Amino acid sequence: MDKGLSLRQVVIAKGGKTLLSLSHDIRPGEVLTVMGPSGIGKSTLLAFITGTLAPVFSATGEAWLDGRDITHAPPHQRRVGILFQDDLLFPHLSVGANLAFGMQPGGTAGERKARIANALAEVGLSGFADRDPATLSGGQKARVSLMRMLLSEPSALLLDEPFSRLDASRRTQVRDLVFDRARARHLPVLMVTHDADDAQTAGGVILTLGQ
């Protein structure tokens, strides 16, 4: 597979005991949902892909992204974006400065400003660049976090229970937006969730670990 995220015979162990093993290809625009009981290793799998596995774990197998073996690449070179349930915005920076933080370098100051304005417009937050993050609702913060991550121009998107802190109506809205924006960019998405509704909405393959 030359495009997308490919997990090849990944086996992750802790203290000599296998936590999980899986092989799976996620094509651009597709979603793989990983479910399973607490402690089975779902977040650990995402850490393997981002290159942030804690030293207590050992892993074999490979992760490939768009035809590149990223298994041993430094985290910042992997081009993998991740959203967590507690994706905090920097409280001392404006919304615009938070977005600038994630942005790929390059362009004039004017162009960078335009990219931020476009990113805010994309998630219905035009005119929010100068706002203090503390004045945003939970759903608005989630939308800014999404765009901060997308402005880093990742080639794959990982979601670690990113909707679980939102109330029901915001949850649906933010979730639809995340999948919609990921599809628009043809990103492969790997989502970890406990929520059957999240899994169903994602519409792709559902893998339940520990079965």
Ligand SMILES: Nc1ncnc2c1ncn2[C@@H]1O[C@H](COP(=O)(O)OP(=O)(O)OP(=O)(O)O)[C@@H](O)[C@H]1O
């Ligand atoms: N840094 C660490 N050091 C030691 N053990 C860890 C570390 N991180 C996670 N673990 C352990 O490794 C196992 C897998 O953890 P992980 O967070 O991947 O599970 P999970 O399936 O994502 O769980 P949950 O659904 O509760 O988030 C658990 O037993 C956890 O306690």
